[in-house]
Amino acid sequence: MTGRHSRAHVESATPAPADDDATAVIPSVATEEPPTSILQQLGGISGMIYSAVPVVVFVLVNSVASLGPALVAAILVALGIAVWRLVRHEPLQPAVSGLFGVGVGAFLAYRTGEARNFFLLGIWYSALLAVVFGVSALVRWPLAGVIWHGINGDGQGWRQDRELRRAYTLATVLWSVMFAVKFVAQQWLYDANQPGWLAVARIGGYALTGLALLGTVWAVRRARQRTAAAQLT
Numbered sequence: 001m002t003g004r005h006s007r008a009h010v011e012s013a014t015p016a017p018a019d020d021d022a023t024a025v026i027p028s029v030a031t032e033e034p035p036t037s038i039l040q041q042l043g044g045i046s047g048m049i050y051s052a053v054p055v056v057v058f059v060l061v062n063s064v065a066s067l068g069p070a071l072v073a074a075i076l077v078a079l080g081i082a083v084w085r086l087v088r089h090e091p092l093q094p095a096v097s098g099l100f101g102v103g104v105g106a107f108l109a110y111r112t113g114e115a116r117n118f119f120l121l122g123i124w125y126s127a128l129l130a131v132v133f134g135v136s137a138l139v140r141w142p143l144a145g146v147i148w149h150g151i152n153g154d155g156q157g158w159r160q161d162r163e164l165r166r167a168y169t170l171a172t173v174l175w176s177v178m179f180a181v182k183f184v185a186q187q188w189l190y191d192a193n194q195p196g197w198l199a200v201a202r203i204g205g206y207a208l209t210g211l212a213l214l215g216t217v218w219a220v221r222r223a224r225q226r227t228a229a230a231q232l233t
Contacts, residue, residue, distance in 0.1 A: 046090075047091075047094040047095075048206045048209075050081045050085070050094070050095065050098065051094065051098040051101075052202075052203045052206070053077055053081065054074040054075075054077045054078040054081070054098065054102045055074070055199050055202055055203065056199065056203070057070075057073050057074050057077045058070045058071070058073065058074035058115075058118060058199070059195060059196050059199040061073045061074075062115050062195065063196070067109060067110070067113065067114075067115055068110075070115070071106040071109060071110055071118070074102050074105075074106060074118075075102055075103060075106055078095075078098055078099045078102040078103075079099060081095055081098065081099075082095040082096065082098075082099050101121060101122065104121045105117070105118040105119065105120065105121050105122070106118065108120050108121065114193075115195040116190050116193050116194070116195045116198060118195065119186065119190065119195070119198045119199075119202060120190070122186070122202060123183060123186045123187055123190055124183075126179045126180075126182040126183040126186065126205075127179070127180075127183040127187075129175075129176075129179040130176050130177075130179035130180040130183055131176075133172050133173075133175045133176035133179065134172075134173070134176040134180075136172055137169050137172040137173050137176065140159075140165070140169070141159075142165070142168040142169040142171065142172035143172050143175070144168045144171035144172040144175060144216055145158055145159070145164065145165070145168030145171075145172075148168075161223075161227060163223040163224075163226045163227050163230075164220070164223050164224070164227065166223065167219040167220045167222065167223030168219075168220065170215075170219045171212075171215060171216035171219045171220065174212050174215045174216065174219075175212050175216075178208045178209065178211070178212045181208060182201070182205045182208060185201050186198060186201050186202070186205075189201055
């Protein structure tokens with residue numbers, strides 16, 4: 001067999017590359033995980049539990065002793081959790097954020113002499129996030145997508161996909177509503193001077209966060225499935 005015939009035989013035996021590049025893209029679009037790692041950025045389930053412990057300790061000690069010991073106990077517990085996470089090589093960002101929140105809340109409560117002010121920072125932080133998430137949806141830069149793709153270093157090219165942009169807008173509005181509900185409920189309890197129920201509302205707010213996460217996952221998965229189906233047609 002001549003060299004020319006050998007090359008012809010090899011070329012004929014080599015599979016031709018796919019003509020449609022979409023076939024290489026569709027699996028990654030369809031199977032890429034939605035923003036479940038937002039929960040990881042919040043510290044995961046354990047992080048939420050850790051952040052609730054200083055609040056529970058504050059309310060319990062305040063109910064059986066006084067404001068001063070309750071503030072000290074809450075700060076010590078938050079500091080202990082931060083050290084514990086450091087020893088276990090767990091992410092420190094949620095612990096540091098929790099320690100900062102407890103510290104500011106303790107300062108406000110100490111300066112005013114009112115236990116309810118321990119929750120004041122969290123109340124207005126929810127109001128701020130409700131506004132920021134809502135505005136981001138209005139200006140077509142939905143924060144649910146910006147944060148997720150920023151965390152993963154994917155860039156902001158997702159905004160060119162209409163289905164994804166719509167899904168992230170829906171998810172962002174859901175987060176805005178969730179923060180607004182938390183603010184209204186806690187502000188009402190704050191005005192009624194109910195620190196014990198404020199603690200219950202703070203901890204119960206984690207359930208709303210979970211619902212917002214589930215809604216985000218559902219919306220983005222649905223959008224990616226539609227994108228994959230459109231590319232197949």
